[in-house]
Amino acid sequence: MKGKGVSMGTRCFTLSVTSSPTFEAGGGKRRPGSIRSKLRPSGRRGEGWTSKTGFPLFFSMAFLFWAAPAFADWTVISPPSVSANWELRSVHFASPQRGWAVGKDSVSRQGVLLQFLNGLWNPVNPPAVSPDWDLRSVHFTSDAEGWAVGRNSANRRGVLLHFQNGAWSSVAVPNVQSADWELNSVRFTSLTEGWAVGQDFQNGRGVALHHQNGVWTQISLPVVISSDWGLFGLHFPSATEGWAVGTDIINRKGVILHNLNGAWSPLALPDVSADWELLGVHFSPSDGGWAVGSNLTNREGVLLNHLEDDSWRAAAAPDISTDWELRGVHFTSATEGWAVGKDFANKRGVLLQHSPGGLWESASPPAVSADWELFGVHLIASDDGWAVGRQSDGINIKGVILRFAVPNISVSTAVINFRDVAIGAFSDRVVTVQNTGTGDLVIGVVTPPDLPFSIASEGCSGHTLPAGTFCRVTYRFFPVGEGAFTGTSSMPSNDPDQGLVTVTLNGTGTIGPPLFIDLVAPADGQGFTAC
Structure with missing residues (x-):
């Protein structure tokens, strides 16, 4: 391989x-230890955004x-200059020649848009949204059209950006029955149909938006998880079936919702620990599915595998350190994929590879900085991919870009x-x-x-x-x-x-x-x- x-x-x-x-992720309840929309609040594990x-x-x-x-397959790519404090949360390529990464610039308090073109990463001026906003997820259906989502902190609502005709524009969000909500993940199944999920802090529940024929609408989630839960990850392997994952803050456990022909329903979950959450999910084209997250009880990553009977089972995690978690996952086939996150004990990113042998193995990460982490990963092919995150030298914070390439x-x-x-x-x-x-x-x-x-x-x-x-x-x-x-x-x-x-x-x-x-x-x- x-x-x-x-x-x-x-x-x-x-x-x-x-x-x-560190930036503000809404005004809802925060349980100690939750990654909270993949944005770690200060105080957890002695870390802080601050x-x-x-x-x-x-x-x-x-x-x-x-x-x-x-x-030597993951190499560090020098990021472009954005500001003295910025980071990347998500990356996606519609083709090997052109891709996008998104995040937040904490200096200008706006979203970050980086474009990969002609072998180079360069920042693109974002459209006007509000005095304070960020991006958490990006997805392209082709080189010419894509979407990015996040949070408008100034107005306490989600952000929708659309790339079309060579430019990004801000799209008016639909009427969501909440005064405080955000979007954390987006996925399109065609040029005209897609989904975005997030969290409603006012009502303590997940948010799901559906895009069809140019219109975004809120879809009621006919499920009662608890009085405080949210969604962080989303993937649709086909036009008729999708998955969303997140956290039940009240019961301190992960959440998995299954979408079949437009209807969402919850699934029973395996017993992982007394306190755990899910942050990312991905299915291969051949139906192999994985969800990843954090086991807050044992301070290690969570790996859940989707089985043929539609059940999920917990897979053994490799020995990384005394304190680590996973945030993103991507597969190119039923057996080949990568998961990324952070090793808090050693202050560096985590790279896990799933091989055809069926095991997850830890890959030695490249040298990036004294303190760095990964949030998103996207594979163009089994021998070509990208991962993004953030790094700090103790003074400045900037994005991390890693390239996976095999000779x-x-x-x-x-x-x-x-x-x-x-x-x-x-x-x-x-x-x-x-x-x-x-x-x-x-x-x-x-x-x-x-x-x-x-x-x-x-x-x-x-x-x-x-x-x-x-x-x-x-x-x-x-x-x-x-x-x-x-x-x-x-x-x-x-x-x-x-x-x-x-x-x-x-x-x-x-x-x-x-x-x-x-x-x-x-x-x-x-x-x-x-x-």
């Missing part, structure tokens, strides 16, 4: 070379030691047949080495084959190939005797599941007439040949 998120350690290969013949490495090669007789990097080595041919070549003559063949993955491909030293084969020229050894680029190796067969010959040449790289590519060389030396090459005809008419 590409991009396995555990340490790859040191690989040893036998080389056979032969020649043979290379790629080199690849050394060791040669010893017939052994090649390739020291692979320990988890993939591809050679134009793994077997070269030089066929018959006359003794004393030579023949050259070119092998093109290309990076067909998404991350940088680092190539080690290309090992030459034994005579009568050799490397005539090459531009691959020790080079780094960005995604989509290539280099070439020219192999030469120069027989000095008659008979069949075979040799091999190896190319080590940081490809996670094909760290050593071997090219096999075949050729036959034959006795034949001299090979004449007419070089030049000088003025006196005398001819020169070479054989």
Whole structure:
């Protein structure tokens, strides 16, 4: 599997070379310990809102030691300059070429909009909403159209932004029967139909808005969870079925609502602990579903798996630290996905990978800053994704952007047949080495084959190939005797599941007439040949 998120350690290969013949989130009730719309109130857990490495090669007789990097797939992307205090909450890509991330600028007290285009992240001026507002979630149905939601703290209501015709605009929110409410997540199933969910602080319940044919309307939730609950995460794997997750503040447990053909209903939940909540949910295209959150009793992340009988079961969480949680999750298939959050004990982000083997494994996070965390994750493909969050150096706060990219080595041919070549003559063949993955491909030293084969020229050894680029190796067969010959040449790289590519060389030396090459005809008419 590409991009396995555990340490790859040191690989040893036998080389056979032969020649043979903090901001305010509303005025509702706050229970101690709740992440409260993914915005941690001060006082909880003592927090507050207030290379790629080199690849050394060791040669010893017939052994090649390739020291692979320990988890180099998530890399830190330098964020653009926004202000002295800003953060990112959500990220979404409609295509690999264009994406968006949203959050809050605490200096200007407005939402943050970052656009990824032409390989760079740049801020986009937000539309006018109010003197104090933020964004929590973004979703695009295509490169040309998308939505973002959040909270208008000045007017104590939700925020709806629409991207269309190359610009963002603020959309009037529908009449919600509350004087204090917000939106935390948005998801569209088509260009014209979508959902947004959040929390009604005045009435102590979740909020659900439905968009259809250009109009947003509030949908009554015919469920009574408790006198104080809200929704934080949303996902619709199809146009007729969706899921929303959140927290029952009164009973100190998670909430899962199921939408089938437009109607919402609650589901029974597994027994997790005496105090836990859910913050994110995602289903793969092939029906595998996961919900993530925080077990406040045991101070660890929550992982719930959706089963075929529509029930949910708690999955074992890996050992991260003494205090950590999960906020976002995304899957590309029923078995491949990532979850992100924060390790409070070590003041850094959490990256968990779910592999085809069915287990969640902790990936060593990259070095970002002395204090950082992750809130949202989006995968374009199993080898291409993004995660966003916030970081602090003790003085300033700014957004975090991580890129998940996996290199993939591809050679134009793994077997070269030089066929018959006359003794004393030579023949050259070119092998093109290309990076067909998404991350940088680092190539080690290309090992030459034994005579009568050799490397005539090459531009691959020790080079780094960005995604989509290539280099070439020219192999030469120069027989000095008659008979069949075979040799091999190896190319080590940081490809996670094909760290050593071997090219096999075949050729036959034959006795034949001299090979004449007419070089030049000088003025006196005398001819020169070479054989």
